Amino acid sequence: MIEPIKIVHLYPKEMNIYGDTGNRIVIEKRLSWRGIPFKSYLVGVGQNVPEDADFVIGGGGQDAAQGGIEKDLLNKASTLKKLADSGVVMLMICGMYQLFGKKFVTNEGKSIKGLGILDVETIAGEGRIIGNIVSTVPEMGEIVGYENHSGRTHLGDDAQPFARVISGIGNEEAGELEGARYKNVFGSYMHGPILSKNPHFADGLIKLALERRGIEISLKKLDDSITEKAHQLAKLRPR
Amino acid sequence: MRHLITIWVCKLVYWFLRRTGRHGAALPGLIAEKMDPKLINRLQKLPEGLIVITGTNGKTTTTHLVAEVLKKMGKRVFTNHSGSNMTRGILSSIVRNSKLNGRLPYDVAVLELDEAYAAKLSPILKPKASILTNVLRDQLDRFGEIDYTAKLLMRLAANTTDLVVYNACDPRLVYTPKNTKAKTISYGYVQNLAKNFPVDDNWHSEKVTAVPQTDYSLAAISASKIGLLAKNNKMVVDRSKLPGVHNALNLSGVIALINELYPESKVDFGNLKPPYGRGEEITVGDRTYILQLVKNPAGFSVAMGVEPNLPALIIINDSIADSRDVSWLWDVDVEQLSKRHALETSGTRAYDMANRLRYSDIGVSNIDVDIKNSIQHFVKHYERGVIFLTYTAMLQTRKIMQKLSRERRRK
Numbered sequence: 001m002i003e004p005i006k007i008v009h010l011y012p013k014e015m016n017i018y019g020d021t022g023n024r025i026v027i028e029k030r031l032s033w034r035g036i037p038f039k040s041y042l043v044g045v046g047q048n049v050p051e052d053a054d055f056v057i058g059g060g061g062q063d064a065a066q067g068g069i070e071k072d073l074l075n076k077a078s079t080l081k082k083l084a085d086s087g088v089v090m091l092m093i094c095g096m097y098q099l100f101g102k103k104f105v106t107n108e109g110k111s112i113k114g115l116g117i118l119d120v121e122t123i124a125g126e127g128r129i130i131g132n133i134v135s136t137v138p139e140m141g142e143i144v145g146y147e148n149h150s151g152r153t154h155l156g157d158d159a160q161p162f163a164r165v166i167s168g169i170g171n172e173e174a175g176e177l178e179g180a181r182y183k184n185v186f187g188s189y190m191h192g193p194i195l196s197k198n199p200h201f202a203d204g205l206i207k208l209a210l211e212r213r214g215i216e217i218s219l220k221k222l223d224d225s226i227t228e229k230a231h232q233l234a235k236l237r238p239r
Numbered sequence: 240m241r242h243l244i245t246i247w248v249c250k251l252v253y254w255f256l257r258r259t260g261r262h263g264a265a266l267p268g269l270i271a272e273k274m275d276p277k278l279i280n281r282l283q284k285l286p287e288g289l290i291v292i293t294g295t296n297g298k299t300t301t302t303h304l305v306a307e308v309l310k311k312m313g314k315r316v317f318t319n320h321s322g323s324n325m326t327r328g329i330l331s332s333i334v335r336n337s338k339l340n341g342r343l344p345y346d347v348a349v350l351e352l353d354e355a356y357a358a359k360l361s362p363i364l365k366p367k368a369s370i371l372t373n374v375l376r377d378q379l380d381r382f383g384e385i386d387y388t389a390k391l392l393m394r395l396a397a398n399t400t401d402l403v404v405y406n407a408c409d410p411r412l413v414y415t416p417k418n419t420k421a422k423t424i425s426y427g428y429v430q431n432l433a434k435n436f437p438v439d440d441n442w443h444s445e446k447v448t449a450v451p452q453t454d455y456s457l458a459a460i461s462a463s464k465i466g467l468l469a470k471n472n473k474m475v476v477d478r479s480k481l482p483g484v485h486n487a488l489n490l491s492g493v494i495a496l497i498n499e500l501y502p503e504s505k506v507d508f509g510n511l512k513p514p515y516g517r518g519e520e521i522t523v524g525d526r527t528y529i530l531q532l533v534k535n536p537a538g539f540s541v542a543m544g545v546e547p548n549l550p551a552l553i554i555i556n557d558s559i560a561d562s563r564d565v566s567w568l569w570d571v572d573v574e575q576l577s578k579r580h581a582l583e584t585s586g587t588r589a590y591d592m593a594n595r596l597r598y599s600d601i602g603v604s605n606i607d608v609d610i611k612n613s614i615q616h617f618v619k620h621y622e623r624g625v626i627f628l629t630y631t632a633m634l635q636t637r638k639i640m641q642k643l644s645r646e647r648r649r650k
Contacts, residue, residue, distance in 0.1 A: 230590035
């Protein structure tokens with residue numbers, strides 16, 4: 001009997017306007033279809049992050065919401081850093097990706113301090129970067145999604161990029177990098193939500209989480225035909 | 240004089256276009272915009288002025304209902320139809336409907352403007368009255384953020400001269416009245432109806448937001464009637480042709496506006512019908528289908544309650560006018576759809592919708608990106624049904640269904 005996989009969704013209420021909650025739905029379903037037990041925790045302002053989490057996910061919110069959680073996130077900093085260092089799988093999209101970096105400078109010039117788990121810095125730029133995006137991740141293949149951000153994110157020396165952009169912009173106009181990775185922490189600008197049409201990536205994350213727990217199990221193949229078709233068609237859509 | 244010349248030139252262009260077999264409204268509108276952008280001012284100078292309606296959801300229905308009620312009251316109403324809610328569309332309509340002596344033969348104008356245009360044009364338009372329906376997540380790929388959208392609505396309120404009617408149960412509109420000299424009147428619903436109207440702030444929480452007391456408050460909703468507390472007077476209004484709880488709220492805003500602008504009026508608010516695509520019924524032979532426009536999570540989640548057991552066809556397109564981004568489908572509470580007898584999906588993002596349903600363990604019996612094929616399949620298999628669709632899908636679907644309907648009649 002496997003102990004339930006613990007999925008922590010950070011700020012589901014504050015950081016929720018771009019559909020990234022779908023990432024939680026996808027992880028939950030892909031576990032449950034395979035009979036792997038799980039338990040989800042919705043962790044908002046003032047609530048604690050369970051120290052034995054297997055998955056931590058977070059999404060995009062409005063710039064104002066980002067300022068609103070800044071202080072609370074710093075209260076959670078030591079737990080989240082410990083989890084990240086120990087290889088817990090984390091998927092942070094857009095606003096939460098920025099806050100997992102060192103800092104985020106808003107359009108008004110205000111600097112919001114981030115967790116510094118990812119060695120990246122973000123500065124809000126002229127105009128938003130909006131549109132369909134396709135990128136490729138080594139050993140995982142193509143990832144499709146949608147980006148909508150004003151921040152330009154620059155990778156520091158210690159950061160690994162998450163993906164390489166095939167079409168779209170990604171982190172910043174200069175270069176062709178998308179997102180960042182540290183151990184099993186993934187930061188990305190890709191909505192869609194990212195796991196919804198990229199089942200190979202979703203399963204990749206699930207494998208990482210199970211391996212870390214020492215659970216040896218080969219993931220049962222699912223009928224992803226509808227999902228794959230949605231992935232293929234998304235690649236053909238205009239920017 | 241400038242007005243007059245613009246009108247003549249544009250009318251000439253119209254005449255020329257028609258003679259050469261074209262129906263473009265864009266070119267005369269463009270010319271009018273270049274020659275005389277202030278032509279739009281004529282609307283506020285009509286005897287009973289201009290009413291502007293904006294907000295994320297419900298503006299087309301609200302505009303249509305206000306115009307219908309004013310017509311019932313015997314007024315000549317200038318109004319724009321959805322899709323032409325931008326400057327050029329309005330200008331071209333002004334030019335087309337002006338007399339050769341430049342007179343615009345209407346008593347009152349009712350305009351639907353999207354949030355950005357409402358903000359941009361309101362300092363010029365100076366409307367007499369406005370209705371702010373709500374600020375919900377929609378078109379984020381265009382406006383970026385919801386809080387920004389709320390600011391756009393505030394600008395319209397600030398430039399309205401006599402009356403601002405606003406949905407105070409929307410958490411982003413609670414503060415509206417402060418920045419305007421116009422009289423402000425709120426509408427909304429009583430606390431125990433709040434669960435029917437999801438707002439973005441409590442989207443992923445169990446919480447139901449506490450709603451403020453409003454001047455016009457929806458107190459009871461049934462399929463055929465609404466109960467309204469209008470400044471504490473009870474009103475019961477027939478709404479049997481306006482399906483969905485969202486339309487009950489739209490109707491409340493309309494009643495608030497008309498009662499405040501025309502307190503002596505005894506107009507009957509019953510029997511009003513929705514504009515096309517917003518709960519409109521379309522028949523093909525002896526078969527009837529309801530078309531329900533969907534464009535954001537809150538709107539879709541509420542609209543799902545329309546005829547909750549009938550088969551449904553969901554058509555999701557991703558043109559600019561629909562929203563290129565379809566991430567929003569993941570914030571729709573799709574579980575309600577599992578009660579339906581059958582589900583089919585179509586549109587450029589047919590597979591995205593089917594995929595969304597897959598992840599809620601809801602099966603789909605037909606997936607086809609081709610809208611025409613899908614509609615033929617749906618009409619063939621089901622005598623009645625609801626078609627949920629995005630904006631461009633609605634335009635295509637209406638054409639296809641009208642054609643099907645004509646073909647049936649010929650047989």
